[in-house]
Structures are given as C-alpha cells and as structure tokens.
Amino acid sequence: MSDGRPGSDADASARSDVPDDSDDSNAGPPESAPSTEPSVAGGDDVYASEVEGKQYRGTWYLPLRYEELEESDDSDDYPDSGDGGSFRLADLPRVPRVGHVVGPSAIMLGASLGSGETLFWPVLTAQYGWAVFWAFVVGVFTQFLINTELQRWTLATGESIFRAFARVGSYWPWAFLVGGLISLGWPGWAAGAAQVATTALGLDGSVALFGASLATWKLVAAVLMGVIWLSYQVSSVMYNAVEVFQIGLLFVAIGAALLLVAVTGSWVEFADLPAAAGSVGTLPEGLDIAVFLGGLAFAGAGGYLNLSQSLWMREKGYGMGNYQGRVKNPLRGDDPEPIERDGFAFRPTLTNLRRWRxxxxxxxxxxxxxxxxxxxxxxxALMSVAIRYASGSTANAIQMWLGDVVPLLGPVGSFLVFAVLFVALFTTEYAIVESFVRNSADALYESYGREAGWDLPKLFWRLLTAFCVWGVVIILLFSSPFEGQEPFFFLVVGAAMSGVMMWPYTALVLVMNTTRLPEHVQPGWARVVGMWWATGFYGYFSVLLIGTWLTTVGLETFRTVPTVLGSGTGGYLLWAGYFVVQTYAVTKSAAGKREAAGTVADADEAVGRFS
Incomplete structure (x- = not known):
C-alpha cells in the first residue's frame, strides 16, 4: 500500500509524491489488517517509525502535487464542503509518539499561566477560600474538551478553524476577529509584567522622556513588546521561535511556583481542600461576576486564544495538516509554502481509520x-500561597501579590513571587501577541485576502508589527476612560470579553463537528454531551455578565440573577436568547449524530477512548 508518506528516509519531508490510495479502498473486498510487525525503521502501517516521528519535533511540512490529487465527492465518506470547494484525497499520515508532537499545548499553557492561574484564581481564593476551587477544576476540564474539539476539523482536513467557520458562513471569521480585538487588544499582561519588574528592582515612579513624565512600568512594558517582536525574527518558520521561547519560559515559571510553595510552607493549606466539597455548584455572595467569568474563561487560555490551537497544530504538522504549508518569515527570504484554501480528506479505509484513532x-x-x-x-500552588498570606484581601491581583504577600515573605520567597509573576505575565503576553496575530491573519486571509491576492506570511508580519506598535501606543498614551487605571483593569476587561466569546464558538464548533464531518471523525456521544455542558456553562455566565454590564450603565430592565427568576424584563429576554441558542445546539448536534450513524463502513475502527 502506498500512502504518500516517507518510510525510514529522513529527507522524505521534501517529497511531493501523490498518495495512491487506489488499492486501499472500501470499494473492493475487505482490507486485511495492517501489519503490526515493526519495519526496519521501527514503524508499521499505522504508527510512524522513530525517524519519521522525529520530523515533528520542529515543524513538518510534506508537500503534495495538490492539483493532481483526486477530489472528494458528496458521499457520506467525506466532510460536507458547505460554502467552499471539495477536498483533495490523500492518506492520513502515520501516527507519531506523543513526545514527538509536544508544542501547541505548551504554548496554550504559557498563555494560561499569566491570566487565570497567576491572577484571577489566586484573587478569588484569597477572598473566598477553596469554596470556588470547584469552578477552576470544571473550567480546566471544560476547556480541555473545547480545545480538543477545536482541533478535530484541522486534524481531519488540514484546514484552519477559521476556514471551517467560513464554510459555514463568511461572516463568522469577521465576528471572531472583532471579538478578538476587543478581548485581546489591551496589553494588560505586558503592563502587569512591567509593574512586577519595576517593583522588584525598586524602579517605581516615573522618568522624564521627551519632556513628559512617564511611569517607569510603562517604559518597561513598551520594551517587552519590542522584545516579543524581535523574537519572531530568529527563525524562518515563525511558529518555531514561539514554541522554543514558550517552553523555556514555562520551565522557569513552573519550577519557581513549586519552589514558592515549599519555601513559604503554603502546602499546609491543602488540608482544608476536602472541606470545600460541600460548596460545589454554589457561588459565594458578593462575587464579582466579571472577575469570576474572567477566571472561568482563563481557567486555561480562554476566548480568542483557544482558537489558535487549530493553527498551531497545523503549523506543527498534525494529521492532514502535514500537507499544508507553514507561515514563514518574509524577511528571511525563504520561499513561501502553499496553504491550500480547500484542504484534504482521507478515504475511510481500515488503515486510515486506525490511524485516525x-x-x-x-x-x-x-x-x-x-x-x-x-x-x-x-x-x-499559587492559590495556596494567596490563601495563606492574603486571606480576605480585596486588592486586585497584582496589588495583592506585591502589596499583601511579598511584605510577609523573606528574600527567597519574595524573589520567587517576582519571578513567577514576571515570567507568567510575560509568557502570556507573548502567547497573546502570537495568538491574536496568527488568528487574525488567518481570518483576514480566508475571508478576503486570499481572493485579493494577498501573501499570508507578509500579512502575518505586518499584523505582528502593527499589533506590537498598537500595544506600545496604548501603554504609553492611553487616556480617558482608562487613565488612572492600573494594569489589572485591562486584564479584567479582556478576560470577561473572552468568556463571552467562548459561548458562540463553542456552540458553532459543536454543530459543525456533528453535522459537517463524516461519521468516522465525528465526536462520540460522550463528547457531544460534554459540549452541550460547555455551551450551557459559558452561555449561562455570559448572560449574567451581560446583564450586569447593562445594569451598571443604567439599563436596570436587563438585570439578570443566577436563579433566572427575579430578573428584569430585559433580563428575561437575555435568558430567552440563551435557551434558544442552547436548544438549537443540542437538537442540531443530536440530529447530526443520528443521521450519520451507520453511513460509513467500519467506522468503529476509528473509535478510541473518549473519541
């Protein structure tokens, strides 16, 4: 069987062989089971050899002669093309080991550490103790479910999530692009990292610059944005630079956080954790919904950031994304690699189904x-420190750490707090720049730029430069209504908006994956039910937050309360909209699953644990 993949040849990534699936089709007699005996190179028909798997440790692109590939038909074997063109047929690449493909989730972790994990959740637990810890755990596993579902379309087709959204409706990429700018357009994490750095170094105050007085933290934050921009110039494939820097910073942040627990003795606070089990499902009285929703959104990365998981896995070469090109730095002079508008699909042969699993x-x-x-x-770990040294604090997150916790610690503990905060906030700002630019470049390119003849790498580079400059301008010159606000203000605004954004795209991904993907790559029923939960979860808290915002600006009729009953007239309209969206997502996805059942022969071969 020829699958267009390299065997033991380490240089095979340069091949452009057209995969030949003609002898591996469901049209003929049942295929014999693929050999499980390892080849000379250590692989078999399903799993990659060690040499082949190592190709993924950077990023891997395997070019195919796209125009010569057969197109998919309208049968149930292939994804629904929607408003786009048909897919080109190629075999699913052989499966590497987990250790060969680590990268996309490490960047996502870096995006998470400086948001919910360092700021929002330590503040919430300092105020309410372990009583809110249940929501953090629920948020983390809910985001695990959402993030992996965001990867499903790309793994199966090589297309980005924004291309998938465009197949549903051309307006969707634009909608999320605007939401991303609103939620991530504020450089709060760079500002927070700068405030930590200046406090640690005793550089509080201001400096004179061009005849004006400028807060020192603003100058440092602007420099950090410049450092982020410069780091992209290190590698020809811009994703590679981000992955290397993020993984390195993660080791520092995680190590410092665990050392902080040991040095401060805050590990004793975990003894009170079992007693909080009785608070599961309840919210403490007086809880700030904006901060809480921000914590839920950033119990992980959250919002616009999560959509990057699809693009990072395509850059890495996961699944059918291996046949799509990577975004390269136009300043390095390398030839661009093609990213096809209409992606790929694999025939549901026994070998391909087992590879999918x-x-x-x-x-x-x-x-x-x-x-x-x-x-x-x-x-x-950080929550335990906050509970031990800042219990009952009403300060914002950065002030809590610097004003409440640090003064109570010795030199080593103080240094570790500064190290954790600075590295975590900086890694998050780095990941936010990467996420916003990569998402926005892809959304613009798929919605307009491709037809207009734009070059994706140049678009990426220009957006990177513009976003970094924008961040510097906001940091240095922001005025009313933000003047006088400290960095945490920007974080709450961005986090709350991220939480609201997660509601529509979670529902959209659920419907898309159950109605447009063929049976063998659809999510299983357990995941579908989990996504029903995720849609309802973020929708519920989004309605509460929207109602709170509208009430704050004087529109009392839109008051929403957690029990629904007792809301204002406008609040009931918001709840009605929530129930309409939830009902549509549940019924549409359930119908899609039922209609697809039994349409693909041997589809059970693709089913694994929690498929």
Whole structure:
C-alpha cells in the first residue's frame, strides 16, 4: 500500500509524491489488517517509525502535487464542503509518539499561566477560600474538551478553524476577529509584567522622556513588546521561535511556583481542600461576576486564544495538516509554502481509520499531559500561597501579590513571587501577541485576502508589527476612560470579553463537528454531551455578565440573577436568547449524530477512548 508518506528516509519531508490510495479502498473486498510487525525503521502501517516521528519535533511540512490529487465527492465518506470547494484525497499520515508532537499545548499553557492561574484564581481564593476551587477544576476540564474539539476539523482536513467557520458562513471569521480585538487588544499582561519588574528592582515612579513624565512600568512594558517582536525574527518558520521561547519560559515559571510553595510552607493549606466539597455548584455572595467569568474563561487560555490551537497544530504538522504549508518569515527570504484554501480528506479505509484513532489519542494526550497537568500543578500552588498570606484581601491581583504577600515573605520567597509573576505575565503576553496575530491573519486571509491576492506570511508580519506598535501606543498614551487605571483593569476587561466569546464558538464548533464531518471523525456521544455542558456553562455566565454590564450603565430592565427568576424584563429576554441558542445546539448536534450513524463502513475502527 502506498500512502504518500516517507518510510525510514529522513529527507522524505521534501517529497511531493501523490498518495495512491487506489488499492486501499472500501470499494473492493475487505482490507486485511495492517501489519503490526515493526519495519526496519521501527514503524508499521499505522504508527510512524522513530525517524519519521522525529520530523515533528520542529515543524513538518510534506508537500503534495495538490492539483493532481483526486477530489472528494458528496458521499457520506467525506466532510460536507458547505460554502467552499471539495477536498483533495490523500492518506492520513502515520501516527507519531506523543513526545514527538509536544508544542501547541505548551504554548496554550504559557498563555494560561499569566491570566487565570497567576491572577484571577489566586484573587478569588484569597477572598473566598477553596469554596470556588470547584469552578477552576470544571473550567480546566471544560476547556480541555473545547480545545480538543477545536482541533478535530484541522486534524481531519488540514484546514484552519477559521476556514471551517467560513464554510459555514463568511461572516463568522469577521465576528471572531472583532471579538478578538476587543478581548485581546489591551496589553494588560505586558503592563502587569512591567509593574512586577519595576517593583522588584525598586524602579517605581516615573522618568522624564521627551519632556513628559512617564511611569517607569510603562517604559518597561513598551520594551517587552519590542522584545516579543524581535523574537519572531530568529527563525524562518515563525511558529518555531514561539514554541522554543514558550517552553523555556514555562520551565522557569513552573519550577519557581513549586519552589514558592515549599519555601513559604503554603502546602499546609491543602488540608482544608476536602472541606470545600460541600460548596460545589454554589457561588459565594458578593462575587464579582466579571472577575469570576474572567477566571472561568482563563481557567486555561480562554476566548480568542483557544482558537489558535487549530493553527498551531497545523503549523506543527498534525494529521492532514502535514500537507499544508507553514507561515514563514518574509524577511528571511525563504520561499513561501502553499496553504491550500480547500484542504484534504482521507478515504475511510481500515488503515486510515486506525490511524485516525491513533492520532486522536495523541492529540488528547498531548493536551492532557501538557496543558491540563501544567494548570493543575501551578494554579493550586499559587492559590495556596494567596490563601495563606492574603486571606480576605480585596486588592486586585497584582496589588495583592506585591502589596499583601511579598511584605510577609523573606528574600527567597519574595524573589520567587517576582519571578513567577514576571515570567507568567510575560509568557502570556507573548502567547497573546502570537495568538491574536496568527488568528487574525488567518481570518483576514480566508475571508478576503486570499481572493485579493494577498501573501499570508507578509500579512502575518505586518499584523505582528502593527499589533506590537498598537500595544506600545496604548501603554504609553492611553487616556480617558482608562487613565488612572492600573494594569489589572485591562486584564479584567479582556478576560470577561473572552468568556463571552467562548459561548458562540463553542456552540458553532459543536454543530459543525456533528453535522459537517463524516461519521468516522465525528465526536462520540460522550463528547457531544460534554459540549452541550460547555455551551450551557459559558452561555449561562455570559448572560449574567451581560446583564450586569447593562445594569451598571443604567439599563436596570436587563438585570439578570443566577436563579433566572427575579430578573428584569430585559433580563428575561437575555435568558430567552440563551435557551434558544442552547436548544438549537443540542437538537442540531443530536440530529447530526443520528443521521450519520451507520453511513460509513467500519467506522468503529476509528473509535478510541473518549473519541
């Protein structure tokens, strides 16, 4: 069987062989089971050899002669093309080991550490103790579910999530682009990192610059934005630079957080954690909904950031994304690699179905062992410190750490707090720049730029430059209504908007994956039910927040309360909209699952744990 993949040849990534699936089709007699005996290179028909798997440790692109590939038909074997063109047929690549593909979830973890895990959740637990810890755990595993579902379309087709959204409706990429700018357009994390750095170095105050007085933290924050921009110039493939820097910074942040627990003795606070089990599902009285929703959104990365998981895995070469090009730095002079508008699909042969099952296992494990495990190590550690040294504090997160916790610690503990905060906030700002630019470049390119003849790498580079300059301008010159606000203000605004954004795209991904993907790559019923929960979860808190915002500006009729009953007239309209969206998502996805059942022969071969 020829699958267009390299065997033991380490240089095979340069091949442009057209995969030949003609002898591996469901049209003929049942295929014999693929050999499980390892080849000379250590692989088999399903799993990649060690040499082949190592190709993924950077990023891997395997070019195919796209125009010569057969197009998919309208049968149930292939994804629904919607408003786009048909897919080109190629075999699903062989499955590497988890250790070969670590990267996308590490960047996502970096985006998480400086938001919910360092700021929002330590503040919430300082105020309410372990009584709110249940919501953090629920948020983390809910985001695990959402993030892996965001990867499903890309793994199966090589297309980005924004291209998938455009197949549903051309307006969707634009909608999320605007939401991303609103939620991530504020450089709060760079500002926060700068405030930590200036406090640690005793550089509080202001400096004279061009005849004006400028807060020192603003100058440092502007420099950090410049450092982020410069780091992209290190590598030809811009994703590679981000992955290397983020993984390095993560080791520092995680190590410092665990040392902080040991040095401060805050580990004793975990003894009170079991007693908080009785508070599961309840919210403390007086809880700030904006901060709480920000914590839920950033119990992980959250909002616009999560959509990047699709693009990062395509850059890495996961699944059918291996046949799509990477975004390269136009300043390095390398030839661009093609990213096809209409992606790829694989025939549901026994070999490909078993490869899909293997790939899906790898995707879940990479996210679980990197993203989820990292969050469950760092966040509770920092929460325990906040409970021990800042219990009852009403200060914002950065002031709580610098004003309440640090003065109570010795030199080593203080240094570790500064180290954790600075590195965590900086990694998050780095990931936010990467996420916003990569998402926005892809959304613009798929919605307009491709037809207009734009070059994606140049678009990426220009957006990177513009976003970094924008961040510097906001930091240095922001005025009313933000003048006088400290960095945490920007974080609450961005986090709350991220939480609201997660509601519509979670519902959209659920419907898309159950109605437009064929049976063998659809989510299983357990995941569908989990996504019903995720849609309802973020929708519920989004309605509460929207109602609170509208009430704050004087529109009392839009008052919303957690029990629904007792809301204002406008509040009931908001709740009605919520129930309409939830009902549509549930019924549409359930119908899609039922209609697809039994339409693909041997589809059970693709089913693994929590498929």
């Amino acid at each position: 293997g790939w899906w296992r790898v995707v879940q494990l990479e996210h679980l062992l990197t993203f989820v495990l990292g969050l469950l190590l760092v966040a509770p």
